[in-house]
Amino acid sequence: MSTQLLKESRQWDTARRDKTDRMNSVSSLVNGNIIPSENITQVLEAVIRPGDRVVLEGNNQKQADFLSRALAQVDPEQVHDLHMLFPSISRPEHLDIFEDGIARRVDFAFSGPQAARVAQLVGDGTLDVGAIHTYLELYSRMFLDLTPRVALVAAVAADRQGNLYTGPNTEDTPTIAEATAFRSGIVIAQVNEIVDELPRVDVPAGWVDLVVEADSPFEVEPLFTRDPRKLTDVHVLLAMITLRGVYEKHQVTSLNHGVGLDTAAIELLLPTYGESLGLRGKICTHWALNPHPSLIPAIETGWVKKISAFGGEVGMSRYVAARPDIFATGIDGSLRSNRMAAQSAGLYAADMFVGSTLQVDALGNSSTVTAGRLSGFGGAPNLGSDSRGRRHPTPAWMDMAQGEGQLGIHRGKKLVVQIAETFNAGADPKFVEQLDAVAVGQKSGMSLAPVMVYGDDLTHLVSEEGVAYLYKTQSLDERRKAVAAIAGVTPIGRESRPEDVEQLRRDGVVAFPEDLGIDRAQANRNMLAAHSIESLVEWSGGLYEPPAKFRSW
């Protein structure tokens, strides 16, 4: 056959030409690469075209809120039917644009603060959901089949060339900028200020097309701060069971913690209860974790060697800057976080994920999606899953290997732990036969129920009743029995037969506090290394500067 007959006659640089065209259309509205703040809406109307795929930083913590407010002001006659990519749907105007017709479709990872409204808009047919991703999955698709046409990001400062400085909340700004810039997309950055010289460069100028000074510094939320005052004796009991029944038993050195109160209690028990068990230096040395204030006492007492951070945390900047042996910091002295690298570290380098959930079903599937709330799960699906491409063994990971393997071949497994008090505050059981997420998924027309962590990835389930070592179960029936054995007086727990429970204990599939050498009566919040935010400030030598809403003194 003839080569020439088959070849397409086409242009191969349509995106680049289109970008030139768009950039030319704003030449009278900008000064070089600087957008005068008052022109921002007009510029967005000119550079964004109907149907465009637009990523908005809508990040887990840091918000490009000047840009999101400006996007909500564009004329829907000019700009409509956008396909939005949001790592996090965090702010009201992130959804206003759907109600106004500016946007139509969304792919996202997390929508915690806006979860109820997302569900409502999906129900109304106002918003089409592509899929709810985990962060690393969404970034990955930006490099392949969801390449953005326009990116709207936030940084602390830009210099006049357009280099960006993010400060501690680097998060996913470089990732989004790279995915867009190298596909002839347009990258617009809001900055708190434009300066002559940056403390450091986080995103090179060549990746940034336009810079605009925001009317106020970008919003950033202290999502990872847990007030020790909220920790109860039950949290302490859960933490003790998890420490002995999981961390100590498997000698876990590298891990990620979710943001629940249960894991905050563990962090605050390390310098006290953990120390009394002689575990310092033996467990919990390497963390994929944001700068949690509740980890300060463990850091100060020498438990922690390294932390790989997804983002920063409000109030922790001075503390982090003073602890460069622990945190990744730049030549400016401040944290360099990297959500993509830390998610990858959590997947491939950490031995364990420990999280919390709102519901867990009879087979150990868990979700924070409940009736009327499409929340998304952020990093949890990635962090709370087995990394099957992993090839480096560690003692904890190898501990999960069951049996001899077939044909000389075996492998370990990541520890995936959920801590689930049997009842949620109020009185509804956390252990349920079927997740609400199944009905929510059906109602929203999703082809997959929105599951946070799948039961077959879960290796350990912990309640105040004890630990279920699910990785040891040989069948779905046995897994169900192990879940029921620690489900207390929930309907699931009441299914449990005493003779089954005794068999599971003898087989080491379930352990109760007494099996782990824990006296329930000892579990007391006095055991925590800090009982208040003020105490965390003291532990930090005054370096931790909590935001006002956490100050009570």
Next chain:
Amino acid sequence: MSTQLLKESRQWDTARRDKTDRMNSVSSLVNGNIIPSENITQVLEAVIRPGDRVVLEGNNQKQADFLSRALAQVDPEQVHDLHMLFPSISRPEHLDIFEDGIARRVDFAFSGPQAARVAQLVGDGTLDVGAIHTYLELYSRMFLDLTPRVALVAAVAADRQGNLYTGPNTEDTPTIAEATAFRSGIVIAQVNEIVDELPRVDVPAGWVDLVVEADSPFEVEPLFTRDPRKLTDVHVLLAMITLRGVYEKHQVTSLNHGVGLDTAAIELLLPTYGESLGLRGKICTHWALNPHPSLIPAIETGWVKKISAFGGEVGMSRYVAARPDIFATGIDGSLRSNRMAAQSAGLYAADMFVGSTLQVDALGNSSTVTAGRLSGFGGAPNLGSDSRGRRHPTPAWMDMAQGEGQLGIHRGKKLVVQIAETFNAGADPKFVEQLDAVAVGQKSGMSLAPVMVYGDDLTHLVSEEGVAYLYKTQSLDERRKAVAAIAGVTPIGRESRPEDVEQLRRDGVVAFPEDLGIDRAQANRNMLAAHSIESLVEWSGGLYEPPAKFRSW
């Protein structure tokens, strides 16, 4: 308890102080941030200390060969017992340093060209292997528990501030530099030249401590070029079976190909056989792939929408630069590759991995490690594994979901395909009862056998006999029978009983060419869209410039 009693009295910036000390020690050997080329060995002797963890780029394609040669020249009395991190052990001096005592321990991902010598040095006790990783796993650990003290990387050019330009082979240079720089490590870059102004910035100057002009341009290997002349009728038959039995059946749009001849044949069949099946635009639109020359005809005939590249390919620069709608390119016009992002895309965004292997066992486990060769697997374990954190459905991925699920919960699975001709060239069977890798692992004292792709991740196995749909098998016994059914006259294949094979065909667990509408007699290399490198050059309109060793005209 008292806060003060528990707190450690310690310095928190030891790495930063140590870096300052090391940098001060070379002040008389350098001009600002520039190392005069002739001083390189002295500088390495001064900034690298015994026992350091050092990452050397030792990349899949691009080699910091000036720096590796200089490292091999340091005085082992001064610099010894290094812990090396190599994405790829590619060059002789990468191993000389172990023989000379300069280095002692290694963590790596790939060692193809040096596999025999690695096995030998391990056997001698000269080299301690930490683990053999997949690339993404090794980078992940650099951000957590294997943070480098010194990084030795390669770029095309630096400016006088120390910004780096990588050209198309960006690969993992920014990743390695970031992991090192923000942990107060020392980053040294060899460059082909130091210039006043860079075409673009791939690594900001703030991440680079010292720059040295190499005595010759860095080495880069054309690892992804397959000469169509080497493709046989059997490769074409394998490609036809895979196209119809896997790609067409599951309507796979996003994928990654290994570097085998089998997948090269598939690439070259798309514009011919694929076109005749009416599949253009329906399959194979998005690729996580290096710029394979054998994909040029498919690109030119409009099959390919986007490619996310791990690295570049020698000779493909002008072609890639002329196709920015397909490839990620920068303001300089040339490819920006990113090994970490493309590996992540291959894990989370691609529906399918298709690879080749040297051995496959009776349960579908596969490995390219054979007797006397510790080769490592590069990206294959990551790309060839199910991404269990994935939450976005596609038709192909959902096709792998088996059964109704439990409690309303199900999920899809990544398609992981191995193409395995029943016999390797020569006469040894590729299908074996047990992998040689098991014995090699035991002999090398590894706690895990070096498996490339695990059988329980494998969804499809293809031989010239047919396709085994392993994702449909319900038990290990059924999986073994399905593997045997397509294993031809190998010892494994001879185990197969005709009545089992017929049952598997009826159940759709195995399909033979006749079941797929393929006439074996039609499989002919004349069906390939190109039969030579010269023909690929013609397809590219002269933009592809193959290196001399591939030129025969």
